[in-house]
Amino acid sequence: MNPTHSPGHCRPHEHLSRRALLKGALATTAGATVANWGGIFNTQAVAAEAAKRGKRCILLWMNGGASQLDTFDMKPGRPTGGPFREIKTKLPGYRMCEYLPKMAQQVDKLGIIRSMRTQSPDHPDGIYHMHTCYKQSERMPHPELGAMVAKYLGKADADLPSFVRMGPTGNAGAGYLGPRHAPFDLGRTGALPSFTSPYLPAANESRRSDLWRFMEAEHRKERGAEPFESHRVAKERAWRLLRAKSLFDTSKDWPAHEALYGATDFGRGCFLARKLVEAGVPFVEVGQDNYDSHADNFVCHKANLQVLDPAWSGLLTDLERTGQLSDTLVVWMGEVGRTPQINNRAGRDHFIRGWTIVLAGGGIRGGVVYGATDADGRDVAEKPVSEGDLFATIYTALGVDPRAKHYVGTRPIWATPEGSKPIKELLA
Amino acid sequence: MNTAAHLLCAAAGWGLALLVSAGAAEPPLREVIDGHLASHWKKSGVATAGRASDATFLRRAFLDLVGTIPTYDEARGFLDDKALDKRARLIASLMADERYPAQQAQAWDLALFGRNPPNSDATRNRSAFRQWLTGKLARNEPFDQWVRALLLAEEDGSELFYVQFQNRPEDLTEVFSRIFLGTQLQCARCHDHPYSKLTQQDFFGMAGFFVRLVSLDQGTTGSGNQQVRRFRVGEKRSGEVLFAGNMKEAQPGRKGDPVKPRFLGGAALDEPALPAGFKEPEVKTGTKSLPKPDFSRKEKLAEWATTPANPYFARAAVNRLWARFMGRGIVHPVDDFGADTPPTHPELLDALTREFIAHKFDLNWIIGEIVNTRAYQMDGGGPAAVTPPKHFERARIRPLTAEELQAALRTAGGTPADTDNVRNEYFLRYFGDPNNGQGDFQGGLGEHLFLNNSDNVRNFLRRKKGNFADSLLLSTEPWEARVDRMFLTVLTRLPSAAERAKFVAYLQSDTKPEPLVEEALWVLVNLGEFRFNH
Numbered sequence: 001m002n003p004t005h006s007p008g009h010c011r012p013h014e015h016l017s018r019r020a021l022l023k024g025a026l027a028t029t030a031g032a033t034v035a036n037w038g039g040i041f042n043t044q045a046v047a048a049e050a051a052k053r054g055k056r057c058i059l060l061w062m063n064g065g066a067s068q069l070d071t072f073d074m075k076p077g078r079p080t081g082g083p084f085r086e087i088k089t090k091l092p093g094y095r096m097c098e099y100l101p102k103m104a105q106q107v108d109k110l111g112i113i114r115s116m117r118t119q120s121p122d123h124p125d126g127i128y129h130m131h132t133c134y135k136q137s138e139r140m141p142h143p144e145l146g147a148m149v150a151k152y153l154g155k156a157d158a159d160l161p162s163f164v165r166m167g168p169t170g171n172a173g174a175g176y177l178g179p180r181h182a183p184f185d186l187g188r189t190g191a192l193p194s195f196t197s198p199y200l201p202a203a204n205e206s207r208r209s210d211l212w213r214f215m216e217a218e219h220r221k222e223r224g225a226e227p228f229e230s231h232r233v234a235k236e237r238a239w240r241l242l243r244a245k246s247l248f249d250t251s252k253d254w255p256a257h258e259a260l261y262g263a264t265d266f267g268r269g270c271f272l273a274r275k276l277v278e279a280g281v282p283f284v285e286v287g288q289d290n291y292d293s294h295a296d297n298f299v300c301h302k303a304n305l306q307v308l309d310p311a312w313s314g315l316l317t318d319l320e321r322t323g324q325l326s327d328t329l330v331v332w333m334g335e336v337g338r339t340p341q342i343n344n345r346a347g348r349d350h351f352i353r354g355w356t357i358v359l360a361g362g363g364i365r366g367g368v369v370y371g372a373t374d375a376d377g378r379d380v381a382e383k384p385v386s387e388g389d390l391f392a393t394i395y396t397a398l399g400v401d402p403r404a405k406h407y408v409g410t411r412p413i414w415a416t417p418e419g420s421k422p423i424k425e426l427l428a
Numbered sequence: 429m430n431t432a433a434h435l436l437c438a439a440a441g442w443g444l445a446l447l448v449s450a451g452a453a454e455p456p457l458r459e460v461i462d463g464h465l466a467s468h469w470k471k472s473g474v475a476t477a478g479r480a481s482d483a484t485f486l487r488r489a490f491l492d493l494v495g496t497i498p499t500y501d502e503a504r505g506f507l508d509d510k511a512l513d514k515r516a517r518l519i520a521s522l523m524a525d526e527r528y529p530a531q532q533a534q535a536w537d538l539a540l541f542g543r544n545p546p547n548s549d550a551t552r553n554r555s556a557f558r559q560w561l562t563g564k565l566a567r568n569e570p571f572d573q574w575v576r577a578l579l580l581a582e583e584d585g586s587e588l589f590y591v592q593f594q595n596r597p598e599d600l601t602e603v604f605s606r607i608f609l610g611t612q613l614q615c616a617r618c619h620d621h622p623y624s625k626l627t628q629q630d631f632f633g634m635a636g637f638f639v640r641l642v643s644l645d646q647g648t649t650g651s652g653n654q655q656v657r658r659f660r661v662g663e664k665r666s667g668e669v670l671f672a673g674n675m676k677e678a679q680p681g682r683k684g685d686p687v688k689p690r691f692l693g694g695a696a697l698d699e700p701a702l703p704a705g706f707k708e709p710e711v712k713t714g715t716k717s718l719p720k721p722d723f724s725r726k727e728k729l730a731e732w733a734t735t736p737a738n739p740y741f742a743r744a745a746v747n748r749l750w751a752r753f754m755g756r757g758i759v760h761p762v763d764d765f766g767a768d769t770p771p772t773h774p775e776l777l778d779a780l781t782r783e784f785i786a787h788k789f790d791l792n793w794i795i796g797e798i799v800n801t802r803a804y805q806m807d808g809g810g811p812a813a814v815t816p817p818k819h820f821e822r823a824r825i826r827p828l829t830a831e832e833l834q835a836a837l838r839t840a841g842g843t844p845a846d847t848d849n850v851r852n853e854y855f856l857r858y859f860g861d862p863n864n865g866q867g868d869f870q871g872g873l874g875e876h877l878f879l880n881n882s883d884n885v886r887n888f889l890r891r892k893k894g895n896f897a898d899s900l901l902l903s904t905e906p907w908e909a910r911v912d913r914m915f916l917t918v919l920t921r922l923p924s925a926a927e928r929a930k931f932v933a934y935l936q937s938d939t940k941p942e943p944l945v946e947e948a949l950w951v952l953v954n955l956g957e958f959r960f961n962h
Contacts (some may be wrong), residue, residue: 001485105920139546139599141865161873176865179872195877198796200947201887206948211934218927222809227825228956234871235954241873408865410612410764 016329054325055362055398056277059285060270060312062334063168064292065126067348068356069340069377070301071097073114076238080340080376083298091367102313109194109316109325109365111359111426115371116337117384118352123292124171126335126350131170133391133416140408145394146283149417150174150181152400153282156233159240160247160281166190166269167287176408179235183285188265190248190272200241209239247279248272262310270315277319277328290291291334295345318359329362329397333390340377356379357390363397365428388420396422457783457797464776465803465820468613477807477822482507484823484962485515485805488921491828491961492753492799493522495531496835500917519799523792532791533558534662535752536565539607543860545592546599550643553656571745571789572734575608579730581661591640591659597638597669598631605634606763608733609692610744618675629687632671636689636697637729640664642711644720662718663726666708691732692946694738699723736785740765743786746780746794747771753798755824756816761867772818808962825962827869830859832961835893840918840953841888842896854884869960879954889949897945918952 028348051260074097075081091106096104103110119131120136128136131144141200143151146163154162163174163182185193198205214230251421261267266288273284288308293300312332319325337355338348352371360366371383395415402422405416455463469476486506490498497507505519522528537558545551560583564574581587593600598617605613616631645787664806672684689697700723709718713722733741745764759765760779771777780794787793798804808823816824828836834855837843858878864870879885891897896917900910911931915923923931935944952958 178864178868178870179874180870181862182872182874193877195874198881199883200943203944203946207934207937208950211930211948212951212954214930215927215951215957218924219955223956223962225808225825227827227960230869230871231956231959232871232872235876237878238876241877261919266711295595321797328835400692406865409761410766410769411866413865 009059035204050152052284055329056153056282056324057145057284057329057331057362057394057398058270058273058315059145059169059283060308060330060332061167061169061285062291062308063127063287064123064290065334065336065338065350066291066304067085067241067293067297067301067338068114068351068354068373069338069348070249070298070358071100071305072112072358073373073377075340075375075377078376080378082084082342084301085362091369094369097305099302100309102309105377106316106360109320109360110366110368111364112369113357113371113385113390113423113426114354114369114373115380115383115385116352116355116357116390118336118387121336121337121350121352126352127171129387130333130335132172132175133420135388138372140413142172142413143175143177143181144170144172144183144193145391146170146176146183146285147172147181147309148395148404149173149283149398149400150178152404153398155280156180157237158280159237159244160276160279162239162281163283164273164276164281165271165287167266168289169287172238173291176406176413180230186248186272189268190250192245194247196242242403244279249276251277257314257318260310260323261314261355262307264307264311266307267311270311271318274315274322274324278322278324291338293338293347294343294349295347297338297342297346297348299346319361323363327362327395329364330360331394332358332360353378354384357385359393359397359426363399363428365426367424370423370425385423386420388417389423391416392420392422393426397427433756447502457779457794458800460783461776461781461797461801462803464773464779465801467479468773468776469819471819474819474821476895478803478822479807480805480807481921482515482599483921488823488961489515489518489522489799490920491832491836493519494525494527495534495832496527496839497918497920499839500913503916503920508723513822516800519796523796526566529562530558532565532795533562536561536828539748540589542601543856544763546569546596547592550659551588551592552587553654555654556585556656556658557588558726565791568792571784571791572736572741573789575741576730576734579733587659587661588641590638590661591643593638594643597635597641600638600641600893601631601635604638605692607748608744610739610763610765611692611740612764612766613692614818620674626934628671628674629690632669632687633696634692635669636687637725639669640667640721640725644715644717648718660717662711662715663721663724664708664711664718665706665721665723665796666702667866686953689728693876694732697725697728699725742789743777743781745789746784747777748792748850749794750780750798753795754816754820755826756818760816766882773834823962825869825960826962827862830855833859833959836954836958837885837888840896840958841949842894842899842917843888843892844894854878854882855862886946886950889953890946891942892920897942897949900945901942907935909919911935914948914952918949919955919957 030382058267069075069080070082070084074084074086074095080166085098087098087104089096090108094107096107101374118126120126125136132142134140134142146165150162158190164186165183166186167188170183172185177342187193200208201334212235217227220232250268254268254271257271261271266286269286273286274411276284288304291300291304316325317329317331319328337351339351342348354377371385373379373383376380395402400415402420403417406413459774468474482704483503486503490496506514511514511517541551541554563681564577577583578589581590590600593603602614602617605611611626612632613631618625618628622628640663641663642662643662644662646655646660648655650656652905668686668688670684671687672678672682689699691697703722711718731736739786744763744771746758747759748762751760751762757770758771758773761769761773784790784794794951803820804823806821806823808825834852856873858872862869862875889897891901900914903910908928911928912922914931915921915927931948934948935941938944
């Protein structure tokens with residue numbers, strides 16, 4: 001018999017993103033919690049359903065600023081080249097750093113921008129600028145990339161936050177987009193923030209919530225204005241989030257993924273990011289410390305890259321394996337590049353005249369190396385890319401209008417500055 | 429004195445007498461306001477809300493005027509009062525309450541600094557400034573006078589408005605113009621304004637008044653949370669802002685030309701030349717004071733800004749005060765008077781401005797008139813989609829500020845101040861700025877995780893010796909009466925029959941009443957009805 005769909009009986013995947021989940025939970029007796037999220041979400045049906053929900057984005061944030069010369073834009077044999085050797089990649093003719101061997105095999109998935117020319121040379125301003133595509137000195141409350149993605153790709157009635165980040169990450173928050181799109185900050189390996197542990201036993205919590213709902217329903221008859229509604233929705237979200245709490249716990253499934261991502265905090269963060277986007281979170285940022293190698297650049301990078309290589313390539317592999325890579329944009333960047341000149345402490349300082357950012361996955365054409373620096377990497381030789389151009393490319397790949405208009409008071413503000421252009425060559 | 433002069437004086441005196449007698453015959457401003465609004469509603473066919481219940485009005489007036497909710501006794505007393513003039517009497521007594529100037533100072537502080545003022549080292553602890561301003565408001569010093577003192581920044585505690593913009597005369601220009609002139613100059617900082625007549629010359633002309641200000645660090649006093657960094661504001665005799673043309677065409681290294689100060693929409697400043705051989709005193713780290721210059725730009729600005737003849741000052745002020753109580757400016761947003769934001773009620777705005785000046789910028793008088801209107805005392809109910817109400821046809825709904833929420837929790841919980849162990853910074857973090865860029869309320873996840881799971885909130889609600897939960901548990905009254913007391917204490921109203929029945933059943937649903945009382949109180953303070961001033 002061809003099973004028909006009767007009202008009141010949902011197919012499992014419909015429990016995913018909507019209030020159906022909440023209703024399902026409410027129908028059970030007081031204190032019952034939603035079934036094991038990990039279990040629900042690791043099914044193929046669910047992945048297919050999740051894919052329908054539009055694009056998502058994972059930002060791998062290289063805090064301090066990774067060196068382009070010791071990763072994707074090597075200058076072997078030049079005075080600026082440094083001691084690292086090149087290795088062949090999957091892309092004929094393109095070579096990259098020996099300490100990223102796994103990523104070298106994933107180059108067919110990458111859009112590599114070697115011609116970033118940016119404006120903010122230091123950490124706080126650079127972190128702000130590379131998260132918002134606007135200058136910090138304007139003193140305008142610009143939202144971070146994650147908040148913008150949360151606004152346009154998040155669902156108001158989702159059970160999980162729309163913007164999750166962990167480790168060293170951005171510093172701007174939701175800005176003028178407001179608290180609905182504010183980041184939800186996890187610890188480095190996914191530990192939940194303050195105030196996510198109920199102080200009441202589950203049964204008390206549940207009867208208390210029911211009494212609250214009764215009162216709100218009474219009140220709603222008289223007062224339906226938007227602020228009241230916004231209050232109700234946010235309260236329900238806070239409860240749903242706690243019911244989905246087990247999703248943030250990777251203790252059970254991490255051992256099976258440790259080999260793929262590497263046994264590091266950053267690797268585990270990448271794995272959690274993969275789980276979260278699969279569960280419908282549209283934006284996750286994972287930060288890796290610390291690339292600010294003013295001294296001993298090569299020691300620093302060798303260590304960091306060996307953490308980065310399995311984590312990043314593991315993430316791409318895992319996204320592909322679970323059918324999510326085509327909908328998940330993975331961005332690799334930091335706030336600055338590093339100077340071609342090697343200083344007298346074997347370090348490299350901050351550099352914004354020509355550095356590298358890498359995109360992969362959803363909406364991006366793989367196997368493309370865009371732009372170039374000159375022979376010693378001292379400046380962009382062709383196709384300079386600004387912060388605005390980068391963000392326009394990211395937004396376009398995600399299906400967000402780069403010229404979306406917002407207001408701060410009466411002043412109009414756009415998602416990217418005037419004149420920003422998406423890089424067509426990188427868009428799938 | 430010659431005859432002609434005598435005549436002039438006599439005529440002037442007579443004119444004054446006429447003005448006074450005419451004033452006496454005029455209806456009070458509250459009636460003028462209601463008259464304007466009524467004719468506007470009639471003309472545009474706007475349906476209006478009814479009069480707010482006594483309970484609703486009571487809560488609203490308490491929050492707006494003294495920054496917290498009424499206690500049970502205050503609520504009971506007001507609701508039981510049968511006198512017809514009880515609302516007017518309540519308003520008068522709240523305005524005489526010692527919490528009133530502090531609450532009004534808090535509102536001005538938020539306008540002048542926002543939640544994240546620049547120069548955070550200096551502005552984090554603003555207790556000295558608030559004390560200064562609260563003192564002014566407690567004496568009901570006329571608005572023009574205390575603003576003049578603020579702009580001169582010579583009184584102890586008054587300096588911080590300038591200090592937040594140390595070495596940023598352009599930022600100061602934007603904020604000064606927005607708050608005191610109701611004019612948005614920031615567009616003209618980078619380019620001539622696309623929609624108005626404002627040009628970059630207007631912007632830099634105003635910035636010229638601020639460019640010579642210097643913040644002089646006086647060191648810190650106190651320690652820990654009480655640590656305050658003190659400043660004095662000095663003024664140099666030389667120095668100009670430089671104007672380098674449209675920002676888009678800016679070239680590195682091109683510094684621009686000096687711009688002379690000019691009053692917005694008015695004349696250039698008439699400034700005497702520097703005295704021969706003048707040498708600017710050096711300002712170094714550790715410089716504590718500067719000699720007063722023989723010509724002070726800030727004095728000229730303070731004088732121009734606050735004179736009754738200034739076309740912006742009084743209008744911007746009444747519009748801001750109106751919005752504070754009515755939820756929306758007659759010009760909206762409050763600080764954007766311009767061609768594309770015409771006043772919704774131009775004659776009303778004229779009347780408010782005129783009367784505010786005629787009453788010598790008396791803040792208490794005009795606030796009293798506004799909150800005594802029928803318009804302020806309307807209901808805010810209904811499934812209204814448009815907030816704030818464009819025609820003032822019903823009351824606005826505004827979220828409680830972080831400070832009000834904390835005070836209201838303290839009142840509701842019967843918690844003596846200083847015993848609640850509450851971390852103020854959490855309240856600021858989760859309730860400090862609940863709006864998006866356009867001022868619309870947004871409920872955030874963080875706010876609710878905090879309300880749901882934090883001891884900082886629970887401390888107000890759980891049983892402690894002598895607090896409200898304790899008194900409910902010790903009481904031998906029937907639960908019906910205790911539920912009434914809970915509602916009146918927390919929500920400033922009595923429960924409906926259904927609510928009463930539900931709560932009575934809830935509170936008896938288990939053998940241990942203590943957790944139930946705490947949970948029921950938690951429910952009440954977590955309602956939208958508690959979260960907003962409506």
